[in-house]
Amino acid sequence: MPVITLEAGKLNKEQKSQLVKDLTSKAAEIMNVPEQAIIVFINENNMDNIGFGGKLLSEREA
Template sequence: MPYISIESGRLTAEQKRQLIERLTATVSEITHIPEQFFTVTIKELPDENFGIGGKSIDEIKQNYNSKKV
């Protein structure tokens, strides 16, 4: 059984629905495995619990958003 796992920050219910639908359809099309055989899980990690380059994702997002304004 093919398994797709996504680790992310907080997503809306609509974003989750779209990810599950589109990832399943795309991988099914590429692999020629029927969609009903795929399992998709979304693991949400709070941004403050995940870091890159010595900074939490929360900090990185705050810095990014302040530069956009």
């Protein structure tokens, strides 16, 4: 049972739905397994909890 885990900033429901649909479809195709076997976890992170280039993302947006 393949598991896909995605770490991301805040997403809306439509974005999450599209990601799950597309990731599932492509993984099933590449791995030659049924889509029903794919599990997708989306971990949303607050911009205060993500650092990039030595700064928090919340600081970079400001």
